[in-house]
């Protein structure tokens with residue numbers, strides 16, 4: 001027997017075999033169980049996600065005499081009716097591709113034939129694929145039948161382009177939207193195939209295929225076919241990369257590690273390696289942007305789809321010293337270079353020069369870092385490079401206290417409810433040397449800059465959040481209540497998670513370990529930096545203007561600049 005491609009051999013035979021569309025198969029099974037099946041369905045969704053397969057399973061289920069409506073509601077796949085469908089000799093199921101039969105006459109034939117009773121089963125099922133290809137007059141001819149179909153007929157229309165299906169049709173069908181199949185569903189499916197075929201397979205390779213298939217299960221199975229025939233009935237990461245032409249993830253990790261750590265000495269060897277591999281620099285830049293964007297998500301604690309746990313760990317380590325601002329800047333630089341390479345006659349040189357320059361770039365400093373440095377009296381004597389480097393700023397032994405948070409004047413009509421009594425955080429740090437009478441709220445606020453620096457050493461992300469949106473609200477000698485100036489559960493949850501780190505930073509600086517509590521959000525408080533930026537230019541003080549002049553600053557909207565481009 002000749003080789004059958006995976007997609008064909010593994011075509012789902014039961015509703016439970018359909019991958020990633022449970023929301024649809026369950027609804028259809030329930031309708032079958034309750035005897036409330038519609039007369040016309042529309043299956044929409046991208047290619048290769050299971051529309052036609054589901055239509056065929058439904059066609060079998062409708063006529064299978066052995067279906068157990070009280071049990072699993074699946075066709076038996078063994079009776080004569082079911083087998084006839086597998087062997088394409090079932091008279092009551094008519095499949096047609098609207099791409100080849102688009103005319104009015106084709107539809108008229110359906111209209112006439114569907115009036116005839118089914119040959120063997122109880123129902124006659126028409127599966128019309130790519131239904132959006134029908135001509136306008138064909139749709140009109142079809143409409144009448146769709147409005148009043150004979151009792152014994154079920155129409156299943158399928159399309160990849162629902163926009164082209166007229167509204168008159170849409171209103172007469174029960175519509176099911178098939179989703180792109182997620183890598184997290186595709187990879188286990190591929191693993192199941194490999195196991196049952198007896199092909200040794202590496203998980204990383206299967207994930208790579210799952211990602212590359214971009215939601216199409218059929219594409220994923222096709223790619224698996226290619227890898228298996230290339231590598232001889234096994235699925236290795238190496239072979240998968242070669243077949244798919246995918247750049248190894250460690251190339252991206254290595255680039256990130258070099259840029260993150262300013263490892264200039266190692267850059268030439270890396271560039272040499274790229275050249276030896278014959279890497280396409282445009283592809284590499286695209287992959288880098290995707291990698292860094294995912295790293296931003298990881299740093300923000302947001303879910304990243306399609307990467308394995310080990311890979312995500314590797315990403316975090318590689319980019320440990322890069323802030324989110326640094327990553328956004330790198331993404332912009334890579335994007336710009338990708339554009340420039342389109343017109344370059346010497347892409348390799350262009351890439352190498354740019355990459356070298358990126359490796360020398362200093363960290364993006366926040367305005368607050370610069371303010372701290374300047375108000376510390378380290379004026380013009382500080383070399384620019386040092387002043388711009390946030391990591392060095394943290395090394396300063398005792399930065400001066402930052403200005404105290406400015407409280408907005410109370411609005412005439414109190415629209416915001418006053419903060420509720422603080423709720424102790426679940427992750428409160430147990431006290432050990434608390435109740436020190438010498439440290440009070442004013443002391444903590446005065447040493448906030450030092451505390452931030454200590455926190456930054458422990459947890460950069462927490463320090464960034466603390467700097468921009470946390471305030472020390474109250475302290476009774478034991479319990480310290482911290483509030484977030486941003487509303488929303490997300491901000492508060494992130495703050496709660498980081499309170500133990502803040503407590504440890506306070507211990508580092510002040511020698512006490514307060515019991516930490518998260519207070520209600522204080523959206524009535526404006527942090528000094530925001531306040532400064534929010535002033536109209538005429539009202540800005542000399543400090544701001546001197547900053548702008550010193551660094552050749554350009555005003556940007558901090559919210560907009562965080563948006564990924």
Ligand SMILES: [Zn+2]
Pocket residue numbers: 064065066067075076077078079080081082083
């Ligand atoms: Zn059957």
